[in-house]
Amino acid sequence: MLVDRRQAISSLAALFAAALPRASLAQSSTIELGALVPLTGSGGSYGPSMAESIKWVLQNVNDAGGINGRKLNLTVEDDQTNPDSGVRAARKLIDVNKVVAIMATWASSVTTAVAPLCWESHTFLTTDSGADSITQLPHQGYLIRTEPTTTLIMTKIGNFLADIGVKKAFLISAQTPFAAPAKAVLGKVLASRGGTLLGQVVYDRDKTSFRSEIDLAMKDKPDLIFLDGYTPDVTILLGDLFRAGYDGKKIARGYAVNEKLLSSLPPNVTEGVFTVVPSPEVGSATYKSLAQHLNVTEVDPYTCEAFDQANLVCLALQKATQPTGTGIRDAIHAVSDPGGTVVYGAVDGIKALRSGTRKIKYSGVSGPCIFNQIGDIVDVKARFEQVHNGKPTLFKIT
Amino acid sequence: MIHYLLDVGTYVALMAIVGLSLNLMWGMAGMINLGMIGFFASGAYIAALLTTKLHAGFLQGLLAAGLAVAIMAWFIGYITWRLRGDYLAVVTLGFSEFIRLIASNEIWLTNGTDGISNITAPFRSSLSPLAFSVAAFSVAVACLLVALLAFQRLCYSPFGRALRAIRDDEEVAWTAGKNSRAMKATAFAIGGFSSALAGALYAHFNSYIAPDSFLPLLSLYIVFAVTIGGRGNMRGAIVGTVLIVAFTEGTRFLVNYLTFLQPVQGAALREMTVSLAFLLILIYLPRGIFPERMLSWRFAGKPAQ
Amino acid sequence: MSEAAQLAVNGLMSGSLLMLPAIGFSLIYGVLRFPNFAVASIATIGGFSAYVANVFFHWPLPVSIAFAFLIAGSIGVGSDFLLLRPLRKAGIVAAAIGSLALNIFLENVVRFSFGNDLRGLNVPIMRDVVVLGLHVGRQQVFNVAWAATAAIILFLLLKNSRIGKQMRAVADNPMLARIQRIDALQVGNITTFIAMGLAGIGGALLALDTSVDPLLGFRILLPLFAACVIGGIGSFPGAVVGAAIIGIGEEMAAVLWSPAYRTGVGFIAIVITLMIRPSGIFSRQ
Numbered sequence: 001m002l003v004d005r006r007q008a009i010s011s012l013a014a015l016f017a018a019a020l021p022r023a024s025l026a027q028s029s030t031i032e033l034g035a036l037v038p039l040t041g042s043g044g045s046y047g048p049s050m051a052e053s054i055k056w057v058l059q060n061v062n063d064a065g066g067i068n069g070r071k072l073n074l075t076v077e078d079d080q081t082n083p084d085s086g087v088r089a090a091r092k093l094i095d096v097n098k099v100v101a102i103m104a105t106w107a108s109s110v111t112t113a114v115a116p117l118c119w120e121s122h123t124f125l126t127t128d129s130g131a132d133s134i135t136q137l138p139h140q141g142y143l144i145r146t147e148p149t150t151t152l153i154m155t156k157i158g159n160f161l162a163d164i165g166v167k168k169a170f171l172i173s174a175q176t177p178f179a180a181p182a183k184a185v186l187g188k189v190l191a192s193r194g195g196t197l198l199g200q201v202v203y204d205r206d207k208t209s210f211r212s213e214i215d216l217a218m219k220d221k222p223d224l225i226f227l228d229g230y231t232p233d234v235t236i237l238l239g240d241l242f243r244a245g246y247d248g249k250k251i252a253r254g255y256a257v258n259e260k261l262l263s264s265l266p267p268n269v270t271e272g273v274f275t276v277v278p279s280p281e282v283g284s285a286t287y288k289s290l291a292q293h294l295n296v297t298e299v300d301p302y303t304c305e306a307f308d309q310a311n312l313v314c315l316a317l318q319k320a321t322q323p324t325g326t327g328i329r330d331a332i333h334a335v336s337d338p339g340g341t342v343v344y345g346a347v348d349g350i351k352a353l354r355s356g357t358r359k360i361k362y363s364g365v366s367g368p369c370i371f372n373q374i375g376d377i378v379d380v381k382a383r384f385e386q387v388h389n390g391k392p393t394l395f396k397i398t
Numbered sequence: 399m400i401h402y403l404l405d406v407g408t409y410v411a412l413m414a415i416v417g418l419s420l421n422l423m424w425g426m427a428g429m430i431n432l433g434m435i436g437f438f439a440s441g442a443y444i445a446a447l448l449t450t451k452l453h454a455g456f457l458q459g460l461l462a463a464g465l466a467v468a469i470m471a472w473f474i475g476y477i478t479w480r481l482r483g484d485y486l487a488v489v490t491l492g493f494s495e496f497i498r499l500i501a502s503n504e505i506w507l508t509n510g511t512d513g514i515s516n517i518t519a520p521f522r523s524s525l526s527p528l529a530f531s532v533a534a535f536s537v538a539v540a541c542l543l544v545a546l547l548a549f550q551r552l553c554y555s556p557f558g559r560a561l562r563a564i565r566d567d568e569e570v571a572w573t574a575g576k577n578s579r580a581m582k583a584t585a586f587a588i589g590g591f592s593s594a595l596a597g598a599l600y601a602h603f604n605s606y607i608a609p610d611s612f613l614p615l616l617s618l619y620i621v622f623a624v625t626i627g628g629r630g631n632m633r634g635a636i637v638g639t640v641l642i643v644a645f646t647e648g649t650r651f652l653v654n655y656l657t658f659l660q661p662v663q664g665a666a667l668r669e670m671t672v673s674l675a676f677l678l679i680l681i682y683l684p685r686g687i688f689p690e691r692m693l694s695w696r697f698a699g700k701p702a703q
Numbered sequence: 704m705s706e707a708a709q710l711a712v713n714g715l716m717s718g719s720l721l722m723l724p725a726i727g728f729s730l731i732y733g734v735l736r737f738p739n740f741a742v743a744s745i746a747t748i749g750g751f752s753a754y755v756a757n758v759f760f761h762w763p764l765p766v767s768i769a770f771a772f773l774i775a776g777s778i779g780v781g782s783d784f785l786l787l788r789p790l791r792k793a794g795i796v797a798a799a800i801g802s803l804a805l806n807i808f809l810e811n812v813v814r815f816s817f818g819n820d821l822r823g824l825n826v827p828i829m830r831d832v833v834v835l836g837l838h839v840g841r842q843q844v845f846n847v848a849w850a851a852t853a854a855i856i857l858f859l860l861l862k863n864s865r866i867g868k869q870m871r872a873v874a875d876n877p878m879l880a881r882i883q884r885i886d887a888l889q890v891g892n893i894t895t896f897i898a899m900g901l902a903g904i905g906g907a908l909l910a911l912d913t914s915v916d917p918l919l920g921f922r923i924l925l926p927l928f929a930a931c932v933i934g935g936i937g938s939f940p941g942a943v944v945g946a947a948i949i950g951i952g953e954e955m956a957a958v959l960w961s962p963a964y965r966t967g968v969g970f971i972a973i974v975i976t977l978m979i980r981p982s983g984i985f986s987r988q
């Protein structure tokens with residue numbers, strides 16, 4: 001009888017609540033989230049899968065009941081890998097869609113432009129841009145990033161180069177804000193291990209030939225040339241290096257030496273090239289299921305990061321006192337700092353939090369996801385591969 | 399939607415100021431300039447740097463930007479005063495590209511391709527984003543009206559008449575005692591000043607600038623705008639700018655309907671439409687929508703329109 | 704010293720590729736008396752034509768280059784006839800601005816069809832040839848040979864053929880040419896066809912040298928114009944010499960100043976020329 005009365009009252013209450021017009025409730029019934037990714041432009045090969053991985057996370061959370069009964073609604077915008085478009089898109093997300101968080105910005109210039117809009121409107125921003133300067137901005141905690149800083153990754157690379165016996169290195173960098181810090185850190189690390197960075201040449205990406213730059217690089221006969229650029233320019237650089245008869249070691253970023261590059265250059269030109277990426281947790285079950293969902297054999301690091309960002313935002317929303325950008329900001333460390341029950345996905349984490357677990361820790365596919373006070377990840381594993389016969393093979397993970 | 403329209407409207411108003419400036423140089427002084435965006439960008443960067451790095455005030459930054467670019471523009475006008483149309487066109491285009499290269503490469507100064515962000519503006523933090531956009535729009539339109547009135551006054555002034563005399567027949571004007579070189583340089587300086595102000599306002603309203611915000615293509619669009627509007631006619635310059643920007647923004651919505659296109663194709667289609675439309679309008683209205691009425695030889699004494 | 708020699712060699716190589724579009728531009732300027740800036744995007748079209756011929760139809764290189772000439776020439780003269788000729792009646796300025804708009808239009812037609820990515824032709828990547836301590840790319844040598852051949856053929860055409868003489872007549876004195884019953888319109892069309900075809904070959908060679916993308920034309924626009932200005936606009940040998948100077952100048956700037964400011968060289972070169980000798984090296988009186 002008690003149960004029946006309870007049931008009756010709760011169903012009456014539900015009916016009552018359903019009959020109320022939505023506007024009379026203090027909040028709407030969905031939580032709005034945004035993804036600002038490069039669907040076109042130089043980042044265009046990553047944007048779509050980044051968006052897809054975020055969609056998947058939110059879909060799973062919604063299917064499991066959402067955040068305290070409220071569904072998550074995602075709006076995806078294209079920043080065209082261009083800061084102006086990014087700003088316009090961010091304004092739309094913040095002003096029109098009223099998102100509480102914007103996720104997965106990729107290009108550092110876009111993130112730098114969009115960040116002030118976010119912290120001013122108390123919108124939480126998660127990014128995979130690597131420029132050191134981003135976390136130095138006065139973001140008041142409204143920003144975290146899952147991509148290692150230039151300092152972090154260059155230190156790893158410098159040590160790796162010393163490990164494989166490089167004594168004289170030369171850096172050819174694309175014209176980006178990473179160029180100067182890369183040179184500084186690499187030079188320091190190499191010097192500390194007994195090697196030297198012979199020099200750096202910075203090139204304008206808009207060119208179709210880099211012969212003069214290569215002549216400059218090869219002048220003092222380096223053992224290794226670091227091609228710090230993107231796929232189109234690194235493709236040309238590798239070709240020009242081959243023509244110039246360079247026989248030393250070469251290293252480039254993993255995102256540059258991708259399938260497109262490897263299929264457009266003959267194997268003898270790419271033979272022996274080292275690549276480096278922040279290492280995803282390739283062995284984990286979550287990685288495998290993400291790869292399966294995206295229908296690929298390997299998930300690129302940015303998509304892994306976007307996936308982690310979506311999970312972190314969901315967990316923070318669940319943990320937060322209110323589902324706003326400020327709420328996320330205040331809860332983000334609680335779900336990512338070490339200690340407590342380790343979870344590998346938002347659905348499990350939400351379930352744990354709702355059943356009373358005091359502390360959870362999300363462990364991601366892009367890395368351990370531990371952030372410091374200014375929003376940087378504190379460590380990362382670097383994955384080094386070497387191209388043999390047109391195919392990359394694992395060399396070392398440090 | 400209103401917010402978006404306000405932002406576009408602000409952009410149109412600022413671009414129209416640049417259009418008026420071009421009209422002064424080209425329509426009145428006969429000096430074509432394919433690098434107006436160079437002045438606009440310089441004004442934007444100077445104002446942005448002064449306010450973010452040196453913590454100058456908003457108005458001080460504007461004024462400094464305007465004056466600095468005016469001086470630079472004066473020199474350009476002074477050096478190129480004798481150049482014929484197509485040479486001048488390419489030199490000015492090169493100048494604008496040069497400015498963009500400096501902005502991209504001199505990272506110590508301009509932050510390179512990352513751009514300068516978080517440029518402040520008065521009242522931005524105290525107003526809601528929508529209210530700020532309304533304020534920005536109003537300021538931009540007000541400046542446009544001021545520029546229009548000022549330039550029209552200039553048109554009818556002795557200076558304006560002398561400029562047009564120089565444009566139409568330099569040798570005759572020279573014998574009449576007009577110092578062509580100084581006058582052309584001055585026209586450049588004034589045009590540079592107003593374009594730089596527009597650029598500075600853009601930097602503050604947008605809160606962010608980067609070299610990619612100032613592509614040479616925009617300079618060409620300004621030239622197209624003034625051509626369609628009617629070279630020499632101030633109202634025409636505004637109308638032309640409104641048309642061009644309306645077209646470029648409007649096609650954005652149209653292209654959204656063509657969902658079978660890839661984004662890069664959509665962008666290309668928009669450019670194709672704008673350039674082709676411009677060509678066709680130019681073929682049928684070679685003097686533009688508001689052509690300047692030509693003086694015939696017999697009425698050389700009467701004041702110009 | 705060998706660095707300077709290498710610089711000169713690199714510069715001459717890149718200058719030889721610039722030479723053909725520059726000659727085309729100068730030719731149109733001389734005969735039709737207006738700057739047709741659409742040569743830039745026509746060069747891009749030439750590059751993509753060669754790409755399509757080589758990669759999709761698997762035609763050998765000489766055929767691909769001839770294909771580029773034909774396509775570029777046809778589109779060049781067709782677009783000129785439809786869109787620029789009506790503007791020429793309204794004056795040089797209208798035609799020049801119109802050619803800029805046409806340039807944007809054509810560049811985006813290419814972008815619409817092929818996207819923004821760089822495309823490479825099926826050319827083997829070969830090690831450089833080393834002669835006297837100087838590096839020369841093997842493909843570069845072929846390209847220079849092609850460019851020189853095209854230029855020589857054109858030169859002979861201009862000097863000896865009837866159409867060449869007519870072109871020179873119209874260029875030197877249009878009124879007199881009309882009196883001599885030379886059909887200026889037909890001469891103009893043939894000139895445009897040849898000039899744009901040359902630009903197309905230039906684009907094809909650039910595609911062979913490195914790669915082709917829609918921005919190829921825009922990249923060469925300023926250096927091209929600078930080459931013509933330095934050499935004397937409307938002059939054939941002027942375009943050749945101007946292209947060589949610009950090529951070497953850009954290489955020097957890359958080494959002495961900064962590779963990023965390469966494109967600044969064209970701009971500075973124009974300014975210097977206009978201050979010292981405005982009509983260029985081989986100016987026609």
